[in-house]
Amino acid sequence: MPDNIAALLLHWYDANARTLPWRAPPGEPAPDPYRVWLSEVMLQQTQVASAAPYFERFTARWPSFAALAAAEDAELMAAWAGLGYYARARNLLACAREVAANGLPDTEAGLRGLPGIGGYTAAAVAAIAFGRRAVVVDANVERVVARLFALAEPLPAAKPRIHAFADSITPDARAGDFAQAMMDLGSMVCTARAPRCLLCPLRAYCAGFAGGAPEAFPVKKAKAAKPRRYGTMFWAQRGDAVLLVRRPARGLLGGMRALPTGPWADSPPGLAGAPLAGDWRLLGETVRHGFTHFGLECALAAARIAAHETPADGEWWPVAEIESAGLPTVFAKAARVFGRVLCA
């Protein structure tokens, strides 16, 4: 059965592979490892449709490890803005610099030692860029495997078994195509909500389909509600410019340009932490954003600033060009609300 699954899936992939900017067509030589690595890092927590325009911009501006390694930290962080999970951007740069100095390992084990490359990314790059047999399990693959084998054990405890089952169906040849075929099947056919089993090349071997309720897999443990934190974002305007700050390198959205904020707290902190003295007023608007470990709810406060001081790590940015500041999503959202309320 495992050999049949690989053969059926590769046959399906030859006719149905998605065309993606970082990919080689089925059966063709692997693309530049730089492009494979960059796409896999971008796709770690981001959907294909959101990552693709970033990928095009990055490869046009920095076409190789050497070019990316020479980028300024701030320049790279601004280009990454909007993709989220900013530790990825810092690791991306650290990894590019290490590869530019020492070369890119071509094995899964060698790749794992690089900044920002965990088990999944190492396996994906080894398989897709270097044709090495590797077991590549992302969320799509996890879902396909859990359904194929009707795994009753809930995630995340089931991960080792899913990996073992994925290993059992991974072929020695065309490792990169097989990995991408599994991802494509999960994204186009074996979808989370309504799997299109009648179009699936693996239907005859699928225990989830045979049981009549494939969408019940993977079984998930009930999630605990995320804690909620509160904060305030400050819009300090002097003339036609607004105060932006560089967030501390470590911590949430580290190193990113942002609107000043007060402390994150368990209840709304009001005007605590305003960046400069001023006639601050709360606007009665809030911006909400979901981070991995907590939900953030921020009040918005604004003031016109007359004094000529600038806080450490601050800069005055033209309000009309706020969209080019490279603000992370939560601050870009807030800037739009400020723009709407203050211009009304």
Ligand code: SF4
């Ligand atoms: Fe997924 Fe259905 Fe195919 Fe099974 S038959 S792998 S549930 S799409």
